[in-house]
Amino acid sequence: MSDMTQKTSGDSAARYVLELQNISKSFGLVQANKDIDLQIKPGTIHGIIGENGAGKSTLMNILYGLHRADTGQMMIDGAETKVKSSADALSLGIGMVHQHFMLIPRFTVLENVMLGSEGGALLNAGRVATAAKLAELGKSFDMEVDPDALVSDLNVGTRQRVEILKALKSGAKILILDEPTGVLTPQEATQLFEILHRLRESGVTILLITHKLEEIMAITDNVSIMRRGEMVGHRKTNETNPQELAELMVGRKVLLNVEKPTAKPTDVALSVRNLGCMSSGGYKILDDLSFDVRAGEILGIAGVSGNGQTPLMEVLAGMRVPDEGSFDILGKTITPKSVITPRHMRENQIGHIPEDRHKHGLVLSLEAYENMVLGFHNSDITGEKRLMDKQHMLDHCAAKMEQYDIRPRNPKLLASNFSGGNQQKIVVAREMHQNPKLLIVGEPTRGVDVGAIEFIHKELIALRDQGCAIILVSVELDEIMGLSDRILVMNKGQEVATIDGAEASAQKLGLMMAGIADEAAA
Amino acid sequence: MSVVKPLPRWADLIFLPLINLCVAFFICGIVVWMIGENPFTALAVMIKGAFVYPGGLGYTLYYTTNFIFTGLAVATAFHAGLFNIGGEGQAYVGSLGILAASSMFAPFMPALLLVLLCIVGSALLGALWAMIPAYLQAKRGSHIVITTIMFNFLAFSLMGWLLAGPLIQPNQQSPQSSPLPEGAHMPKAQAVLDWFGVGIADSLLNMSFILALVALAVFWVLIWKTRLGFEIRTVGKNQDAALYAGINVSKIIIITMMVSGGFAGLLAVNEVMGAQHRVVLNYTAGYGFTGIAVALMGRNHPVGIFFASLLFGALFQGGTELDFEFTSITRDMVLLIQGMIILFSGALAYMFSPTLSRILSRGGS
Numbered sequence: 039m040s041d042m043t044q045k046t047s048g049d050s051a052a053r054y055v056l057e058l059q060n061i062s063k064s065f066g067l068v069q070a071n072k073d074i075d076l077q078i079k080p081g082t083i084h085g086i087i088g089e090n091g092a093g094k095s096t097l098m099n100i101l102y103g104l105h106r107a108d109t110g111q112m113m114i115d116g117a118e119t120k121v122k123s124s125a126d127a128l129s130l131g132i133g134m135v136h137q138h139f140m141l142i143p144r145f146t147v148l149e150n151v152m153l154g155s156e157g158g159a160l161l162n163a164g165r166v167a168t169a170a171k172l173a174e175l176g177k178s179f180d181m182e183v184d185p186d187a188l189v190s191d192l193n194v195g196t197r198q199r200v201e202i203l204k205a206l207k208s209g210a211k212i213l214i215l216d217e218p219t220g221v222l223t224p225q226e227a228t229q230l231f232e233i234l235h236r237l238r239e240s241g242v243t244i245l246l247i248t249h250k251l252e253e254i255m256a257i258t259d260n261v262s263i264m265r266r267g268e269m270v271g272h273r274k275t276n277e278t279n280p281q282e283l284a285e286l287m288v289g290r291k292v293l294l295n296v297e298k299p300t301a302k303p304t305d306v307a308l309s310v311r312n313l314g315c316m317s318s319g320g321y322k323i324l325d326d327l328s329f330d331v332r333a334g335e336i337l338g339i340a341g342v343s344g345n346g347q348t349p350l351m352e353v354l355a356g357m358r359v360p361d362e363g364s365f366d367i368l369g370k371t372i373t374p375k376s377v378i379t380p381r382h383m384r385e386n387q388i389g390h391i392p393e394d395r396h397k398h399g400l401v402l403s404l405e406a407y408e409n410m411v412l413g414f415h416n417s418d419i420t421g422e423k424r425l426m427d428k429q430h431m432l433d434h435c436a437a438k439m440e441q442y443d444i445r446p447r448n449p450k451l452l453a454s455n456f457s458g459g460n461q462q463k464i465v466v467a468r469e470m471h472q473n474p475k476l477l478i479v480g481e482p483t484r485g486v487d488v489g490a491i492e493f494i495h496k497e498l499i500a501l502r503d504q505g506c507a508i509i510l511v512s513v514e515l516d517e518i519m520g521l522s523d524r525i526l527v528m529n530k531g532q533e534v535a536t537i538d539g540a541e542a543s544a545q546k547l548g549l550m551m552a553g554i555a556d557e558a559a560a
Numbered sequence: 561m562s563v564v565k566p567l568p569r570w571a572d573l574i575f576l577p578l579i580n581l582c583v584a585f586f587i588c589g590i591v592v593w594m595i596g597e598n599p600f601t602a603l604a605v606m607i608k609g610a611f612v613y614p615g616g617l618g619y620t621l622y623y624t625t626n627f628i629f630t631g632l633a634v635a636t637a638f639h640a641g642l643f644n645i646g647g648e649g650q651a652y653v654g655s656l657g658i659l660a661a662s663s664m665f666a667p668f669m670p671a672l673l674l675v676l677l678c679i680v681g682s683a684l685l686g687a688l689w690a691m692i693p694a695y696l697q698a699k700r701g702s703h704i705v706i707t708t709i710m711f712n713f714l715a716f717s718l719m720g721w722l723l724a725g726p727l728i729q730p731n732q733q734s735p736q737s738s739p740l741p742e743g744a745h746m747p748k749a750q751a752v753l754d755w756f757g758v759g760i761a762d763s764l765l766n767m768s769f770i771l772a773l774v775a776l777a778v779f780w781v782l783i784w785k786t787r788l789g790f791e792i793r794t795v796g797k798n799q800d801a802a803l804y805a806g807i808n809v810s811k812i813i814i815i816t817m818m819v820s821g822g823f824a825g826l827l828a829v830n831e832v833m834g835a836q837h838r839v840v841l842n843y844t845a846g847y848g849f850t851g852i853a854v855a856l857m858g859r860n861h862p863v864g865i866f867f868a869s870l871l872f873g874a875l876f877q878g879g880t881e882l883d884f885e886f887t888s889i890t891r892d893m894v895l896l897i898q899g900m901i902i903l904f905s906g907a908l909a910y911m912f913s914p915t916l917s918r919i920l921s922r923g924g925s
Contacts, residue, residue, distance in 0.1 A: 381806030398804035401797045413805035425785040
């Protein structure tokens with residue numbers, strides 16, 4: 039293997055724009071990257087796919103000079119190179135668009151793009167030069183952005199363009215995009231892909247990091263698959279298929295779509311009427327929202343993130359007081375005047391799997407068994423004695439770990455030491471343990487590996503079939519379409535439309551998410 | 561992703577603090593040597609003064625008692641993610657509870673009950689003094705570090721005024737209260753042990769030391785065994801998750817700070833009921849501030865706090881001896897040693913952790 043790569047590297051000047059050999063990197067005992075080989079042809083879109091924690095981000099950070107590899111070589115245009123910092127990377131023509139944008143919201147587009155090339159003590163020269171460059175780039179790639187607009191006023195898709203322009207301005211010929219579509223609507227994602235195609239035609243090489251199979255299939259020329267820090271395969275995209283990629287990623291066969299028997303909805307469990315909420319800034323984040331959820335059905339709530347899903351879940355879970363309207367939840371009416379806390383909700387058999395498990399769902403620096411009782415610590419799962427019964431909690435946690443296959447099976451491990459999927463399973467196990475009658479679920483599989491996704495989806499369906507009413511909020515349209523019996527689409531805190539789960543398509547939902555109900559229905 | 565192999569528990573809890581301590585003493589030793597004294601003689605004098613000379617151990621434990629109370633005060637607040645710098649003021653104001661309880665109940669209350677009521681009084685006043693900054697933090701968002709510091713100054717001014725005015729012993733010039741009635745005195749350790757037939761040298765050590773040990777146990781049960789403690793720790797580690805779990809964060813902040821202030825207030829039991837038998841000016845003498853170092857070094861755990869308190873108590877007592885024996889070394893040397901200990905076991909607590917981890921893993925493999 040190594041012999042082969044040695045030989046090819048000799049005449050690779052023309053063949054590969056970027057080549058990695060035997061890259062290894064470990065953090066303490068954790069080997070994040072192990073003997074990674076990667077060859078990237080110029081002017082292609084190369085996908086790197088793998089589950090969360092497979093080592094994709096570490097590898098890209100090595101490429102971009104944010105981490106230093108322990109061993110291995112890196113060659114750019116056939117010449118061995120050392121990238122010691124992101125400044126090195128930029129000067130070598132490597133640009134990166136991070137998953138979380140690195141823009142200063144209160145600066146204008148021009149000021150943001152200018153960062154790092156301000157010129158001398160006075161800004162004017164740099165400003166003029168950058169403006170010219172920006173106009174030129176915008177024209178040649180058909181991605182014009184108003185240079186004087188404040189970044190805080192731009193939508194997510196446009197912000198991402200600014201990030202790409204920022205990378206191109208420094209002359210990037212290799213562009214790394216880390217999970218670029220996570221925050222985009224399907225339409226915005228399509229636009230992004232068009233831009234990427236144009237970039238490729240003009241000779242830019244693109245490295246696309248993602249965990250979404252359909253993106254790999256839609257846009258890349260070649261794909262490399264990572265699992266547990268190792269490269270497990272390289273494929274030409276048109277010679278592979280999603281099933282094969284998924285198996286390579288996970289290392290076993292996976293069900294991409296969970297089987298779902300027809301729902302048998304019964305009584306109304308939750309009835310929301312004219313619900314409204316104000317942000318602290320005084321504008322409406324929930325606006326006149328009305329819907330019902332019945333026992334035994336899953337209501338999916340689709341929308342681009344930040345369109346009112348978060349406050350809606352917070353209100354229903356008792357974490358936020360609504361400003362207008364009311365809702366009936368398992369026979370109790372909650373109005374803006376009600377005194378309600380998440381504790382009341384839990385005591386009434388309402389479960390809540392929060393969107394952000396690190397912020398809300400878990401206390402990462404507490405042990406697993408303590409997290410397993412969080413929010414239920416006044417119930418008898420902490421024992422019936424006056425003091426908390428540690429043994430009782432440990433037993434409870436061990437049983438749940440068995441039932442939900444949470445690894446490692448160590449109730450005394452800190453929550454932060456579990457992988458994303460296992461952390462999420464702790465939350466799921468906890469919120470399902472009292473057989474809730476209503477379950478509020480937010481992004482149940484965000485940052486969760488494919489195997490755990492399958493498991494969590496099956497659990498949700500099983501709970502539904504036991505007669506639980508489920509509200510599922512997700513920005514992953516596949517998840518919404520795969521699980522929901524009915525889908526409510528939200529835009530700017532309002533309901534755009536509610537459609538039957540069977541009638542949904544990504545195209546239709548995408549238009550609705552943008553706030554266009556009529557065209558989608560037509 | 562980045563996980564460095566953690567140290568074994570014993571190394572983290574015992575070995576590492578010992579190394580830090582040794583380095584601190586080593587540097588102090590260099591200073592002593594530069595002054596022109598023999599560091600080993602100085603160390604021997606300190607150890608003898610703190611543990612061997614008649615009454616030395618008694619005084620060490622008497623100081624230890626103060627540090628346990630103020631260390632617990634800081635540690636309690638810390639578990640809720642709060643930094644209570646106000647231990648000094650809370651300990652000072654705690655004496656008002658003793659004065660109130662003793663003047664109200666002394667005429668008709670048997671001694672044992674009176675002592676108990678005075679203890680409750682001191683804790684209560686400490687708690688109330690801490691409650692105001694806690695309320696401001698919980699409901700108004702005023703930062704507790706700032707407010708508790710300000711409340712120290714308020715406490716100094718208030719007590720200064722009271723002791724020079726309304727509470728001053730009649731017909732006296734010095735700013736101190738009238739003596740406490742006999743029934744409100746905390747029994748001396750010497751008297752109690754004498755009653756059991758054990759003879760020890762006289763010192764200021766009194767039964768408040770037992771109260772401090774009880775406080776350590778109460779602290780342990782509260783933080784790790786009760787549902788309230790679970791809520792306190794959850795609030796301390798992740799307020800958003802606490803909100804999600806239905807915990808009333810404001811309520812927990814106020815309760816925790818009151819418990820914290822209560823522990824600080826108990827210092828008055830040792831000083832006022834056990835040692836001075838009256839309220840004197842500035843009897844808190846910086847114990848409240850040193851409590852921060854005690855909690856830091858004791859890792860907010862009762863066992864750690866006990867040993868850290870013992871160490872600081874021994875330093876206090878041994879330092880007095882140092883001052884006494886050497887003309888060139890003053891009491892300021894104790895401050896230097898304290899400073900070094902705080903530097904190495906607080907700010908630089910984990911400086912030797914990677915090295916130690918490497919040595920241990922090499923030994924293991």
